[in-house]
């Protein structure tokens with residue numbers, strides 16, 4: 001028997017979904033007695049080449065051809081963004097259809113409402129593909145690791161920025177060229193500023209930390225810094241000093257208080273996360289019973305993301321056979337305040353541009369000394385226009401001291417700019 005699917009959107013991810021559903025239909029039919037078939041596909045432009053040939057699938061520009069088709073039991077949403085995806089998903093749920101989505105923008109902001117509507121209508125919403133592309137993260141956190149108090153999430157959860165930083169490091173190309181390649185390869189969002197400015201990783205951190213820490217996390221709870229201000233020279237200096245730069249997402253539950261941040265970070269080359277290159281993602285999870293776990297795999301791209309979407313579809317087909325409806329992943333939520341822990345300690349990387357004059361370095365050293373911020377390494381490079389660049393890696397400082405130093409440096413008469421400040425991840429914790 002055919003189990004009919006409606007697909008909303010057929011771009012990078014949607015086209016992968018069409019191929020993979022076809023490829024696995026026979027196997028699913030053998031397993032469950034139901035053969036998943038994509039019946040109708042919603043797009044904006046019927047004439048566009050999508051890199052996939054359509055067989056029995058019908059393309060339409062009318063959402064009702066899917067949302068009001070009583071034979072369609074599962075709706076897959078790969079449009080992205082908030083509207084019209086939200087309206088379509090809510091209507092599908094209210095019409096009794098199960099939904100699979102890859103849309104982190106939507107789940108991060110409207111996840112609780114969408115899950116509530118699904119529950120009210122006795123249908124499921126699954127969203128494994130919204131975080132980490134092919135890597136199973138939502139499933140393990142909501143199912144396999146529920147026996148744990150999860151205290152730490154830490155990792156690289158944006159493929160585009162990881163690809164850009166990796167290309168800048170290994171092939172010495174500049175930011176714009178690397179971003180254009182990430183777009184060409186289908187890794188970037190339709191508006192790539194959400195990748196580059198850290199929002200995409202922050203949305204994923206909202207989803208992961210809500211599930212892992214059993215609470216409702218909001219995007220505004222997260223300190224977000226992207227990679228736009230990271231220059232090729234920072235990548236080079238980091239390399240010279242024994243580090244690579246990664247956009248790191250960190251969520252920590254300090255006994256009921258959360259800290260949540262996305263920011264570029266120097267990672268020692270010997271650290272396992274330093275070797276996560278290209279569009280790969282990796283996430284460390286620490287649970288009180290499981291200990292440390294690391295998840296690794298392709299975090300973006302057509303088929304890796306389709307793998308997660310179609311995995312959710314197959315779970316639904318199995319559940320339908322068993323007459324089971326997956327409920328909201330969070331169950332009862334505990335309110336947990338999100339705090340800015342000023343006493344957290346890290347080493348810091350500073351890159352300053354100064355007028356190259358005698359005594360400048362002495363005044364910087366004096367300023368660091370009076371803040372009790374000792375320097376571990378210093379590089380000094382002459383640059384154009386009578387200026388010099390000073391790169392300092394400190395010993396561990398509190399966040400308060402690092403911020404105080406940035407403020408105080410602005411008052412130095414020979415300082416041109418504090419161009420880049422990033423924390424340094426310890427080798428191990």
Ligand SMILES: NC(=O)C1=CN([C@@H]2O[C@H](COP(=O)(O)OP(=O)(O)OC[C@H]3O[C@@H](n4cnc5c(N)ncnc54)[C@H](OP(=O)(O)O)[C@@H]3O)[C@@H](O)[C@H]2O)C=CC1
Nearest residue numbers: 009010011012013043044045078079080102103300301305
């Ligand atoms: N790309 C990736 O690696 C990953 C993406 N995701 C998520 O998957 C989702 C899809 O991403 P991706 O495939 O890259 O996006 P694309 O931009 O490649 O595809 C979007 C598709 O949606 C269609 N669409 C857009 N607006 C409308 C509308 N108003 N009505 C009907 N159809 C519309 C487009 O139609 P048309 O082609 O006719 O313009 C296109 O087919 C997003 O939520 C993204 O965040 C998740 C993980 C990885």
Ligand SMILES: N[C@@H](CC=O)C(=O)O
Nearest residue numbers: 158159160187189300
């Ligand atoms: N733009 C995203 C796509 C996958 O979620 C990324 O680069 O990680």
